[in-house]
Amino acid sequence: MNDIKVFKDIREWKKIRETFEPRVGLGFVPTMGALHEGHLSLIRKSISENEKTVVSIYVNQTQFNDNNDFKNYPVDFNQDLDMLKKLGVDYVLNPVYEQMYLDNYRFKLTENNFSKLFCGQDRPGHFDGVLTVVMKLFNIVRPKRAYFGEKDFQQLTLIKDMVNSFFMDLEIVACPIIREHDGLAMSSRNVLLNAQERSLAPMFNKILKMNISVDETKKRLEEIGFGVDYVEDYKHRRLAAVRLGKVRLIDNEKI
Numbered sequence: 001m002n003d004i005k006v007f008k009d010i011r012e013w014k015k016i017r018e019t020f021e022p023r024v025g026l027g028f029v030p031t032m033g034a035l036h037e038g039h040l041s042l043i044r045k046s047i048s049e050n051e052k053t054v055v056s057i058y059v060n061q062t063q064f065n066d067n068n069d070f071k072n073y074p075v076d077f078n079q080d081l082d083m084l085k086k087l088g089v090d091y092v093l094n095p096v097y098e099q100m101y102l103d104n105y106r107f108k109l110t111e112n113n114f115s116k117l118f119c120g121q122d123r124p125g126h127f128d129g130v131l132t133v134v135m136k137l138f139n140i141v142r143p144k145r146a147y148f149g150e151k152d153f154q155q156l157t158l159i160k161d162m163v164n165s166f167f168m169d170l171e172i173v174a175c176p177i178i179r180e181h182d183g184l185a186m187s188s189r190n191v192l193l194n195a196q197e198r199s200l201a202p203m204f205n206k207i208l209k210m211n212i213s214v215d216e217t218k219k220r221l222e223e224i225g226f227g228v229d230y231v232e233d234y235k236h237r238r239l240a241a242v243r244l245g246k247v248r249l250i251d252n253e254k255i
Contacts, residue, residue, distance in 0.1 A: 004085050006092045010099045010140055013091070017142060025050045028143035030134060033057040034074040034188035035083050038178040042147040043087055045175060054141050055084055056093040062105050063129030069248075074191055093141070100136060108132045111158055118154050118239055119250065122229050130155055131162055138163075143170055151177045151185045153239060153252045177251075179205070185251045197244040200225055208240055208253050 007013035020026070027050030029042045046053040057080055064070035077094065084092060108128045114120075115127035138146065148156045160172045178186045182202040193201060207220050208231075217231045217240070227243035239252045 004081070004089055004092060006081070006094060008094050008096065010093070010095050013093060013140065016091075017140075020052075024052060025145070026141065026143045027053045028056070028137070028141045028146045029053070030056045030058075030137050030146070030148075032059045032073065032188065033077060033080050034191070035080045036178075036186045036188060036190075038149055038151065038186035040083065040087065041178050042149060042175050043084070043089060045173065046145065046147050047088055049173075050145060052090040053088075054091045054093060054143065055089050056095075056137055056141070058093070058095055058100065058133070058137075060100075060129060060133040061097060062101070062108075062132060063126050065123045065125055072192065072246075074188055093137075100133065105132070109135055109162070111162070114154070114161070115158055118230055118232060118234075119241060120154070122241075127155070127158055131158060134159055135162065135166075138168060138170065145171045145173050147173045147175055149175050149177060150252070151187070151250065153237060185249070187249065189247050189249070192247045193244060197247065201244060201249065204240070204242055204249055205251055205253070208238060208251055214238070 027046030029039065029046055031039050043053065043055060057077065059070070059073050059075065061070055081092065109131040110128050111131060120127050148159060150156060156174055163170060163172055180186060183205040184190065184202045185205065190198070190201070203224055204221065204226065207217055210217065214231050214233060217238070218228050221228050221231070221242055229241035229243065229248070231238065231240040233255060236255055237252050238255045241248060241250045
């Protein structure tokens with residue numbers, strides 16, 4: 001089991017970061033905790049490709065447009081830490097809001113086009129919060145590579161574009177969606193589904209993969225009990241978000 005170092009104070013981390021030799025390859029996986037196999041696949045890839053790996057665990061309040069969603073987000077830091085120790089992660093960042101947002105979110109990063117589509121349509125300010133916190137984390141960690149899953153395809157695209165637009169000196173590594181045995185895309189929110197919702201949830205991906213129109217996809221999802229936020233085709237992918245009870249699920253498939 002790895003001798004993992006946990007930093008709750010960003011200033012303490014930055015002191016350690018300054019001691020690294022310039023050639024040290026640092027991999028980074030930002031998370032909001034409630035770790036599952038999807039996160040772990042990103043972390044394993046980072047460990048395999050870099051000399052050291054940093055994982056952040058920070059539930060970022062600014063990306064939640066629904067305060068109840070923020071309050072109900074699953075948190076189990078000790079369980080997460082045990083997983084990271086077993087994997088051999090070197091460093092964990094677990095900061096508090098007051099350090100991440102010294103300005104109390106007075107400054108934010110906004111993208112004016114793609115962030116307004118899909119998930120951005122019904123979640124005003126969501127991607128401002130995502131891009132702002134990811135930019136902050138990149139500046140704090142200064143990684144060589146950062147790892148993101150393709151399940152959040154819109155988020156992945158925006159982060160890649162942000163890095164290119166601001167001439168940031170790091171590589172964004174896209175990793176495939178990890179699914180449960182029944183096809184449901186792994187998500188920290190899956191644990192919030194009740195038994196009936198969980199049994200229905202795999203139909204989301206099954207219908208999304210069908211060779212049918214966007215309108216027919218929406219119709220079939222609604223007929224069996226999903227609330228549909230959107231189903232849209234974008235650059236050879238079909239992206240979708242649905243609701244089961246109080247839980248929002250997203251997924252995408254190549255078309």
